[in-house]
Amino acid sequence: MALIEVSNLSFTYPERERAALVDVSLAINSGDFVVLCGKSGCGKSTLLRHFKTVLTPFGRLTGAVYFDGRLLGDVSQREQTSRIGFVLQSPENQIVTDKVWHELAFGLESLGEKAPVIRRHVAEMASFFGIQSWYEKTIYELSGGQKQLLALAAVLTMQPDVLILDEPTAQLDPIAAEDFIVTLKKINDEIGTTIIMSEHRLEGALPRADTVLVMEAGRIISHGSPSVVARDLQKQKDQMLSAMPAPMRVYLALEKSGDRETNGHVPQTVREGRVFLEKRYGVMVRETSRTQQLEEREIVEKTGSRFWTRFLTGELAKDRNSSTPLLAMKDVWFRYDREGIDIIKDLALQVFPGEFVCVVGGNGTGKSTMLGVVSGENKHYRGQVSCLGLDPRKAIGNELSDAGLAALPQDPQTLFTRATVFDNLIDVAKAYAKRRGEKRTPEQIEAEVLATCEMTETLDLIGFHPYDVSGGEQQRTGMAMALLTRPQLLLLDEPTKGMDGFFKAKFAAIIKRLCTAGMGVLMVSHDVEFCAKFADRCALFFNGNIVSEGLPRTFFSGNSFYTTAANRMARFLFAEAITAEEVVELLEGME
Amino acid sequence: MIRIGREGGRKSVFAGYHPLLNFMFFGYAVSVPIFFLHPLLLIISLASALAYSIYLGGRKAALFGLGFVLPVMLLAAAFNPLFFHRGETIIYYFYYNPITLESIIYGLCNATMIGSVILWFTCYNAIMTSDKFIYLFGRLVPAMSLIIAMALRLIPRYQAQVQRIVAARRGIGFDVSTGGYLTRVRNGGEVLSVMVTWALENGIETGDSMLARGYGLPGRTAYSNYRFDSRDRLLLASFLGLMTTDLFCLVTGTLSVQYYSRFMWENIQPFASIALVCHAAVSFLPLALELREDALWRSLRSRI
Numbered sequence: 001m002a003l004i005e006v007s008n009l010s011f012t013y014p015e016r017e018r019a020a021l022v023d024v025s026l027a028i029n030s031g032d033f034v035v036l037c038g039k040s041g042c043g044k045s046t047l048l049r050h051f052k053t054v055l056t057p058f059g060r061l062t063g064a065v066y067f068d069g070r071l072l073g074d075v076s077q078r079e080q081t082s083r084i085g086f087v088l089q090s091p092e093n094q095i096v097t098d099k100v101w102h103e104l105a106f107g108l109e110s111l112g113e114k115a116p117v118i119r120r121h122v123a124e125m126a127s128f129f130g131i132q133s134w135y136e137k138t139i140y141e142l143s144g145g146q147k148q149l150l151a152l153a154a155v156l157t158m159q160p161d162v163l164i165l166d167e168p169t170a171q172l173d174p175i176a177a178e179d180f181i182v183t184l185k186k187i188n189d190e191i192g193t194t195i196i197m198s199e200h201r202l203e204g205a206l207p208r209a210d211t212v213l214v215m216e217a218g219r220i221i222s223h224g225s226p227s228v229v230a231r232d233l234q235k236q237k238d239q240m241l242s243a244m245p246a247p248m249r250v251y252l253a254l255e256k257s258g259d260r261e262t263n264g265h266v267p268q269t270v271r272e273g274r275v276f277l278e279k280r281y282g283v284m285v286r287e288t289s290r291t292q293q294l295e296e297r298e299i300v301e302k303t304g305s306r307f308w309t310r311f312l313t314g315e316l317a318k319d320r321n322s323s324t325p326l327l328a329m330k331d332v333w334f335r336y337d338r339e340g341i342d343i344i345k346d347l348a349l350q351v352f353p354g355e356f357v358c359v360v361g362g363n364g365t366g367k368s369t370m371l372g373v374v375s376g377e378n379k380h381y382r383g384q385v386s387c388l389g390l391d392p393r394k395a396i397g398n399e400l401s402d403a404g405l406a407a408l409p410q411d412p413q414t415l416f417t418r419a420t421v422f423d424n425l426i427d428v429a430k431a432y433a434k435r436r437g438e439k440r441t442p443e444q445i446e447a448e449v450l451a452t453c454e455m456t457e458t459l460d461l462i463g464f465h466p467y468d469v470s471g472g473e474q475q476r477t478g479m480a481m482a483l484l485t486r487p488q489l490l491l492l493d494e495p496t497k498g499m500d501g502f503f504k505a506k507f508a509a510i511i512k513r514l515c516t517a518g519m520g521v522l523m524v525s526h527d528v529e530f531c532a533k534f535a536d537r538c539a540l541f542f543n544g545n546i547v548s549e550g551l552p553r554t555f556f557s558g559n560s561f562y563t564t565a566a567n568r569m570a571r572f573l574f575a576e577a578i579t580a581e582e583v584v585e586l587l588e589g590m591e
Numbered sequence: 592m593i594r595i596g597r598e599g600g601r602k603s604v605f606a607g608y609h610p611l612l613n614f615m616f617f618g619y620a621v622s623v624p625i626f627f628l629h630p631l632l633l634i635i636s637l638a639s640a641l642a643y644s645i646y647l648g649g650r651k652a653a654l655f656g657l658g659f660v661l662p663v664m665l666l667a668a669a670f671n672p673l674f675f676h677r678g679e680t681i682i683y684y685f686y687y688n689p690i691t692l693e694s695i696i697y698g699l700c701n702a703t704m705i706g707s708v709i710l711w712f713t714c715y716n717a718i719m720t721s722d723k724f725i726y727l728f729g730r731l732v733p734a735m736s737l738i739i740a741m742a743l744r745l746i747p748r749y750q751a752q753v754q755r756i757v758a759a760r761r762g763i764g765f766d767v768s769t770g771g772y773l774t775r776v777r778n779g780g781e782v783l784s785v786m787v788t789w790a791l792e793n794g795i796e797t798g799d800s801m802l803a804r805g806y807g808l809p810g811r812t813a814y815s816n817y818r819f820d821s822r823d824r825l826l827l828a829s830f831l832g833l834m835t836t837d838l839f840c841l842v843t844g845t846l847s848v849q850y851y852s853r854f855m856w857e858n859i860q861p862f863a864s865i866a867l868v869c870h871a872a873v874s875f876l877p878l879a880l881e882l883r884e885d886a887l888w889r890s891l892r893s894r895i
Contacts, residue, residue, distance in 0.1 A: 397769025407762030
């Protein structure tokens, strides 16, 4: 019998015309590992919240949800609390108390358990998760990944039968996200807990799933094992296909009827993908001339940008020798305290007009600290930094912003002062008009704001409260605010965190547009796939320093581990192919 | 007050006992000398407090004793005879004001009392961490202990968020520290407004997380890591025995003292000497426990 069964569930939020869930029916068996995917706003969270009564939103509802054979509404709150665990997205927000041990005990306290019982369960969980070493710590000392693991452990102490997770890795860096998913799989394997998670980073989650559910506009459009769902999406030519892991996309594009290599199984991991490629193409000789074509095509594709026209005509190379870069850092050293360790060591980096530079690298290597040095937040103690002709150390107050520097913070919520997106933007435009001493009519200011909205694709959002739009949309709103300061150099800190594939593509298009207009963009990110696809130049940051740097193609094909999934899978054939599309194109060309 | 204890100071054995015993000890050690202002009790109290604070805090505590406690005591001792002129044994006229022996004695006793209370509080700070306090009083009002724990979680979070907002606003050219007075007030207000919206919005998810883990179900318990073991029971029994004997002897009045108008104390009765011995035993007990443990470790180390 199914553990959770949903029959014909439809749901509409109050005062909304469009239904958030439309006639959803599904059954989840005990012990399943279920991954729920779909674009932002497709109803994933709404569906998950119907699996626990206290979290179910208000609205018009038809249909029913059954838990363990009973109507969910008839299952007591006490039973739901312990048997249905729920983990939310933000590691910061869902932790309630100040100590790790207290957080672990919170749920059992609610259930009224006695101290010896709590002590035993808490001890079990701490051992299972390996968190004994930080058991006595305060929450403040933990990293984001540790906090999310704690949130998970704090639910598991109640020994739930089913664990529901709403985009649990959205706020984590790739390594912490992978750790988290590995832990989930371990729970699923070793305790047998049923797991239902929504997720947009599918590379890690999909290979571990028994069942995948794909949602679109409140409906379930595909349902089954990863292989089945992938084929289904390809048949429907659905956009969600592009969010699937690279090995799946490559395989499906090359699949022929009667393939023997994988017995109908769609490769999901780099290993499986590589085995498939070796079986089918291994005998063929490496062809390097193919990659030449790739580069040409790429350049043609990118010639829309002024940067690339100038690159092609060799103008840019001249520029680099003659014209001044927007940002030039040389021999820069930084540390927080006199006695502290150096965070930035002998750093050199330049950003030219019209260039989109991505700095990738692991957590805690000093990437964000570097942005702080550029914006004057962190004052370097050795070396030279010239940001738009100013030394950030000596710039006081708003000097750097007035010179044309804008920094978009990791969390754009820190920028929103007004109740609508539009008012937020108007505020910035007004303040800057006043500061520049321009006499402008309200109509002119409004026109500038609307033009900026068009540029950043936020026109549909202007009436909303900035907290009511999705994470990706908040990033774009923050971007619009930054653009109204008319910057020449834009700093971005992890902007694609928590964004799904479609929002990322949109975001990249905006950045390209800005670069065409001659703006320089410096971004720090964990998102290798994004940088490979869209950057003009990539740099790998490690231990306070840039260790390698180059055009995305040469950069990523030069790395053997820190590169895209498609490159890792196919590098034995084409070292220079870095996206799934390129791999497919090259292989098709070979046949 | 100086912070002694875990950070910098040495590891305390007494701190490892149940919080109830820690609190019981300090409650007793501080209040008895205040209520029974007897010179001998006070001297015992000062001596034990000084010894224990130096044990816990080392050189730092000794300097604190010399640099702060001693001057305060001297001031307190001088204050009484200079401003109160009761007592019949006049020993000196200071600007036509009589300085009496009784007043001097009373001042000295007061100073000793103040000194010992301050020193006990430095020890208290080292032993009774906020955790223990919350634990003890959270048991009286369970809802309260959760609220305190939540507040302790939120305060550093809010501080960090305010800094983040200020930096983010500066990043797009709204620095709170530049511009005219009005601009700065307005920019500061904006930071506050962002902060309030942020706190309310993010609080919703915290609320969901609490609800999802059964907050609001009847019969909530308050868990703590502290357990009352046999070592605690033994110390509790000793405390109770010594303290009740001491209080009984004190209350039955054999250890009375009169400061005005002539300083008089009765000859120490057998009962009273029991009280003094018990008081000294309680006051020095934590220190004795520490020293015994130190000796134990020394012997363990020499055997290795």
